[in-house]
Amino acid sequence: MTVMDLRDIRARDAGLVGPKMARLGQLAADGWRVPDGYAVTADALDGWLPPAARGELARLFTAPAPGHGELTRLASRARELIESQPLPPAVADAVASAHARLVSRAGRGAGLRVAVRSSAVSEDGQAASFAGQYETYLGVSGADDVLRHVRRCWASGFSAHALTYRQRFGGTSPVRAADLAVGVLELVDARSAGVAFTLDPVSGDRGVCVVEGNWGFGESVVSGQVTPDHWTVDRASWRVRSARTGAKRTWSALSPDTGLVALSELPGNLAGRPCLEEEEVRYICERAAAIESAAGGVPQDVEWAVARDLPFPDSVFFLQHRPETTWTAGDSPAPPGKTAEPAFDPVRYALRNVFKVPGT
Amino acid sequence: MSGDPPRVFPVDEFVREELYPGYKQAFGSQPFVAGPVRPFSLADNERYWLRDSLHFSEGMVPASVATLDDAQTWGAQLGAEIVGVPPTLGSVNRLAGTHVYIGTIDVDTQWQVQARAARFGQYVSPVLADFESYWAARAGELQSAYDHFDNLDLAAMSLPEVWTVLKDAYAFHRRAWFIHFEVMYVLTANYLAFYALAEEIGLSGSQVSAFLSGQETFYSRTDEELWRLAGLARSLGLEPALLSGSTADMRARIAARPHGATWLASFDQFLSVYGQRVEETCRIDIPSWTEDPSPALYSIGAFLSKPAGFDFHAARAAAVAERDAQVDAARRSLNGGDLVRFNEALASNLAANFAWWNEEHNYLIDRRAAIPVRRATLELGARLASSGEIADPADLFFAFKPELFGAMSGGGSASWAELRAMVPDRRAYFDYWRERGPSLPPMLGTIPEVVPDPIMIEVFGLSGRFLETMRGDTPAGASAAAGDGLVATVTEIRGFPAAKGVVEGVARVITTVADLHLMEPGEILVCGGTTTEWTPAFGIITACVCDTGGSLTHAAIVSREYGIPCVVGTAIATQVVKTGDRVRVDGRAGTVQVLAR
Numbered sequence: 001m002t003v004m005d006l007r008d009i010r011a012r013d014a015g016l017v018g019p020k021m022a023r024l025g026q027l028a029a030d031g032w033r034v035p036d037g038y039a040v041t042a043d044a045l046d047g048w049l050p051p052a053a054r055g056e057l058a059r060l061f062t063a064p065a066p067g068h069g070e071l072t073r074l075a076s077r078a079r080e081l082i083e084s085q086p087l088p089p090a091v092a093d094a095v096a097s098a099h100a101r102l103v104s105r106a107g108r109g110a111g112l113r114v115a116v117r118s119s120a121v122s123e124d125g126q127a128a129s130f131a132g133q134y135e136t137y138l139g140v141s142g143a144d145d146v147l148r149h150v151r152r153c154w155a156s157g158f159s160a161h162a163l164t165y166r167q168r169f170g171g172t173s174p175v176r177a178a179d180l181a182v183g184v185l186e187l188v189d190a191r192s193a194g195v196a197f198t199l200d201p202v203s204g205d206r207g208v209c210v211v212e213g214n215w216g217f218g219e220s221v222v223s224g225q226v227t228p229d230h231w232t233v234d235r236a237s238w239r240v241r242s243a244r245t246g247a248k249r250t251w252s253a254l255s256p257d258t259g260l261v262a263l264s265e266l267p268g269n270l271a272g273r274p275c276l277e278e279e280e281v282r283y284i285c286e287r288a289a290a291i292e293s294a295a296g297g298v299p300q301d302v303e304w305a306v307a308r309d310l311p312f313p314d315s316v317f318f319l320q321h322r323p324e325t326t327w328t329a330g331d332s333p334a335p336p337g338k339t340a341e342p343a344f345d346p347v348r349y350a351l352r353n354v355f356k357v358p359g360t
Numbered sequence: 361m362s363g364d365p366p367r368v369f370p371v372d373e374f375v376r377e378e379l380y381p382g383y384k385q386a387f388g389s390q391p392f393v394a395g396p397v398r399p400f401s402l403a404d405n406e407r408y409w410l411r412d413s414l415h416f417s418e419g420m421v422p423a424s425v426a427t428l429d430d431a432q433t434w435g436a437q438l439g440a441e442i443v444g445v446p447p448t449l450g451s452v453n454r455l456a457g458t459h460v461y462i463g464t465i466d467v468d469t470q471w472q473v474q475a476r477a478a479r480f481g482q483y484v485s486p487v488l489a490d491f492e493s494y495w496a497a498r499a500g501e502l503q504s505a506y507d508h509f510d511n512l513d514l515a516a517m518s519l520p521e522v523w524t525v526l527k528d529a530y531a532f533h534r535r536a537w538f539i540h541f542e543v544m545y546v547l548t549a550n551y552l553a554f555y556a557l558a559e560e561i562g563l564s565g566s567q568v569s570a571f572l573s574g575q576e577t578f579y580s581r582t583d584e585e586l587w588r589l590a591g592l593a594r595s596l597g598l599e600p601a602l603l604s605g606s607t608a609d610m611r612a613r614i615a616a617r618p619h620g621a622t623w624l625a626s627f628d629q630f631l632s633v634y635g636q637r638v639e640e641t642c643r644i645d646i647p648s649w650t651e652d653p654s655p656a657l658y659s660i661g662a663f664l665s666k667p668a669g670f671d672f673h674a675a676r677a678a679a680v681a682e683r684d685a686q687v688d689a690a691r692r693s694l695n696g697g698d699l700v701r702f703n704e705a706l707a708s709n710l711a712a713n714f715a716w717w718n719e720e721h722n723y724l725i726d727r728r729a730a731i732p733v734r735r736a737t738l739e740l741g742a743r744l745a746s747s748g749e750i751a752d753p754a755d756l757f758f759a760f761k762p763e764l765f766g767a768m769s770g771g772g773s774a775s776w777a778e779l780r781a782m783v784p785d786r787r788a789y790f791d792y793w794r795e796r797g798p799s800l801p802p803m804l805g806t807i808p809e810v811v812p813d814p815i816m817i818e819v820f821g822l823s824g825r826f827l828e829t830m831r832g833d834t835p836a837g838a839s840a841a842a843g844d845g846l847v848a849t850v851t852e853i854r855g856f857p858a859a860k861g862v863v864e865g866v867a868r869v870i871t872t873v874a875d876l877h878l879m880e881p882g883e884i885l886v887c888g889g890t891t892t893e894w895t896p897a898f899g900i901i902t903a904c905v906c907d908t909g910g911s912l913t914h915a916a917i918v919s920r921e922y923g924i925p926c927v928v929g930t931a932i933a934t935q936v937v938k939t940g941d942r943v944r945v946d947g948r949a950g951t952v953q954v955l956a957r
Contacts, residue, residue: 072490201697343697344704346488346553347481353556354549355446357477358470 002044002094005101006037006185016041018119020320021183030294032287033317036105037114037185038098040150042121044091045180048154053085075158082155083148092147099143099184106186113141113187113254116149118156121179134180135159138187138217138261139254150182187261188317192275193218193305194228196288197324198235206299208241209233209285215275216251217261218303218319224348225263226250227359229274233285240281245274247359280306283313291321299324367831367841369804371400371409374456380422380760381785382778387760389429393437394449394465397429400456400804408811409454409461409804410820414889414908415641415726417872419458419793422786423737426761427642427730428453430534432462439541444479445549450541457793459800464816480549487546491712494546498539502724505532506636509732514739522739523768529732530761536729540721544714551714551912554705555818561698563690566818566856566911571687571706572715573920574680578723579892580921582634586656586896587672589627590663596623602661607654607877631656637727639873639893644734645757658877659896665881666900679921715917718819722892749776751783758786798871802888802907802931807831818910821889821929823856826908829931840932850936850954854927856909857950858916861925863903864944864955867937884945886937889928890915898922903945905933905952919947927952 001016009017009025017025017039028034049057060074060081086092103112118134135156137149157180194213199206212221212228220226227246234241248266255262276284288302303319306312351360378384379399388396400409412432420428433453440450449465467473487494509529514522551572555565593602596619605613614620635650649656687706694702741753750756756764759779767775807830811822829837836853839846868883870876873893879885881900889908890897898904898918906915909928919926925947927933933952937943942956 072493344553344557344701344708346550346705346708347484349553349556349705350484350549351446351477351480353560354552355473355477357446357473359474360477 001041002091003098004039004041005098006034006039009039015121016043016181017183018042018121018181020117020119020322021181023322024183024185024320027291027318027321032291033314035115035186035188035317035319036102037183038102039119039184040091040095040182042179042181044094045150045154045182048088048091049082049085053081056081078158079155082158083151085151087147087151095147095150095184096143099146102184102186111141113139113189113259114146115183115185115187116140116146116153117183117185118153119181119183121181136219138219138252139259140184141259146184153182154180185319188305188319189308190217190305191215191308191315192280193303193319194221194275196284196302196304197299198288198292198302199299199324200232201301201324207235209235209288211276211281211284213275213304214246214248214251215266215270216253218305219252219261220250220263222303224345227352229276231276231281233281235285235289238282238286240278243274243278243281245272247271248275249359276306277312280312280316283316287316287318288321291318295321295323367807368405369801369807371404371454371456371804372402374400374454374804375402376400379425379455380458380758380782380789382763382782383422383760387425387762389434392434393441395433395437395452397425397433397453397455400454400461404454404463405805407463407805408808409463410816410822410908411456411800411802411804411888412453412460412462412820413797413802413871414820414891414913416460416643417640417797417888418643418874419790419797420455420460420642421458421645421757421790422760423757423764424642424644424730425455426530427533427644427733428460430530431537431540431642431729432460434534435537435541438538439545442538442542443483443545444476445545446473446476446480454804456800456804457796458790459793459797461804462820463805484546484549488550488708488712491546495543495717498543499724502536502539502729505536506728506732509735510636514735517739519740519743522736522743526733526736526740529736533729533733536725540725543717543721547712547714547717550709550712554709557701557705561694561702563693563702567686567690568709569715569818569911569917570683570920571690572709572713573917574676574683575713575716577716577719578634579719579895580676582723583659583895584672585630585634586659587663587899589623589630590660592626593623593660594664596620598623599664602657602664607657610654610657627653627656636731637723638731638734639727640891641726642730644730644737645754648731648734655893655896659899662879662881662896662900675923676921678923682920715912718912719892719914719917727892744776749773750780755780755783758783758790798934803830818912821856821906821909821913823910823929825854825856826929826931829853836932836936840935847932847935848957850932852951852953853930853933853936855905855930855933855950855952856911856916856928857946857948858909858911858913858928859904859919859924859926860948861903861923862944862946862948863925864942865902867905867939867941867943869934869937869939871934884943886933886943888934889913890918894918898924903947904928905930905937905943905945907931907934 004017006025006028009022010029011022011026014022021039024034057078060078103110106112115138117136120134134153140146140149192213192215197210200208200210211231214220214226214228221228226248229246230244231240232242248271250263251266252261253264284304291302292300300321301324302321305317305319307315307317351357376399388398432451437450440448447467449467452463452465454461512525555568558568559565593599598614598617601613601617614624631650631653636648638646638648639655640646691699737756738753741756744750745753763779807827810824811817816822828834832838832841836850839850865882865884867886868879869886871888876894876897879897882902884903885897885901886905889906891914895918903924904915904919904926906928907930909915913928915926915928925945927945927947927950930952937954941954944953944955
């Protein structure tokens, strides 16, 4: 199978589309409000590179463990090489028709904006060290651009960062990328977005849910580039126990230049205001707790978005969920793959924790 | 004690209109980012000033005031400006007599802090993403400059050509120090970010330097070479020649012995690679090892005189094993996201390693950058002495740079006569202050409750306890502040536990690296602080105690690598302990007890 519509995807399909997309398909099947979309399977992308390009790629990495400067050059050549290869016609045709079906279901015209998300088949699992090494692109529109970004997702496994990570933590050959599927999902026109945890991710307290959010798309929160608004909600009474408005200076918004979602300065009138109403906070927590129950009681972290111009509670979408790893992973050396960014950003720590610059 | 006014050590006695005889304020460089080197003024009582005996123990001759200006003043301020360090404009220097004190200038408006923070991210992120290339480019630039200056045949040049070389050498010196601080601020940020993460996830930030230790540096290779030369001397039967008499005629004594020439050939080969270094930063008045190899010969003697011998490789292997054990223990205490962040922070810091660079860069910058200035100054001095403008080539060390440049650019014979007349007084001034150096207060001005700058804490040792002791808020600190009579009654002092182990032994107080040869095997070193030049002594001492320093200081790092106990940041060890006292050093508790005086 080359491409699967989200409505046909279930939890059992994790081996085809990656656990991330499989969980989302299951959520949709169970009646949750999730964005519509489709997935290009890992099988379809397995071995898609023409033999000549594969040979070239292998040659690039024949030398043992290059230094960082050399690695950066190799990585950029590898990415150029991969991004310039056309996908096989069968894959391209299947994506084009799945995209046409999505556009017609959405009924918003051909300019429909989508998110193109890497979904590693091994992600969150045994080889989780690759999770978070692949990229996600928000705001893509049109089948041709989707195809281009599918190639970019695959090539992102060859970023200098991803290669260094593999070199240091776990060593498979750099040429052998983990099996990668790609999810294409309707982009929720988010007024606010963020993450909910069905326990306190800092203390491990399972008597509360924690919601973190910012205005705009959720990337600013997920990648840790902003101090988000923060709510703690009591799971027995669903009352908000504490609410803290973050010193938000940036947000993720559609860039007029590229059409993609990018980090930019938050308009001043939004900076000091909480991005959710209290009833939205409570609703997100209740639904996140229900997702936890459906996942067998394992604490979850859940990405949510509140759409602009839709009435509450139809406005609240769930974009993905996964086991909360801090308190459940034991001493597994695998990173949780929580973000597309590295978990430790020295600049952020230096500015926030060391230099104590307000708003960082 | 927070309700009490902070303790002030008045700068008043050091406030002078002139520094050396004939000094003018205009000699400080202008324009400047935040201010040039100056003598103290009364306004300086409002801020804290730390004596930097770590880098400059003996005082600065007039010509070295210009190289200091390039380095810890101009270089630091320009580096902080370019990198965009949010809270500080860099360091500033004051001179008490000839001795260097360091202070910092805070950025005190929110707009500037925010603007610098934005710049900081833009500058630092790409550098840390590929530090190897970034440092390689700068190290390459420095090395090619040395290739140029080292290969100049100054003796064959005309006077105007020598003068041009001197101007080039000063320009290079300033550039080298800008590189120093540009790189240092980037690496410091990476290090401190790891430090902050460690605190956040339940480790101690002070452990971080231990996680990053054990990397090979130019200095560890130098020490290993010196150790190898000691072994060669032993096998050739040359120990007696290296263990007795002064180093001044040691070459002749070695040459006179059988196999002496063989050993000297190996030693000269060593100097050709490792000899371009001087013992202190910015000092153009002291020779390099190539000119006078006494420090290297002393180091070899130190290795030979260790009673049980010293196994360099075993000590290094033990230090690396200890580091790995600490990293493993830290990892075992973490899980989930904390472990991921720890691993990423460790990877980032191993790729851009401040603890490593802090040693490595000395060879390319601190201990070498002024050598081209020294060589050109001495050559110019020789020409001027032979034409009678000055009495001795080294007299040029006693001219401030603006005076020399003024005289060379058309000042003519009148300016030489003026300078000639001042040199004897200036030499006397330097000698007077060199004698006073060890008794100068470690801090001047207002001692703060806390110093927020972590680099001042971890490198210079301005921890809460250090400041408390300086303010006289601890019993030992109060006795020390009260003067000599009471200092003699203090029997226990505390500091930062820098390297574990417990040792009892006889103390020797050393205040300048020039006296290091007095150290006997088995003694406990008590000093203000150490630098790379002190490293050879670690092969023969049994413990180390310093007034200054934190987890990142030289003494802490080297003690761990040599496997001896070390306590730093005691503030008053050199006042409390006297040479000959029997002391007990506990490197895990961070205590030093005086057992018998």
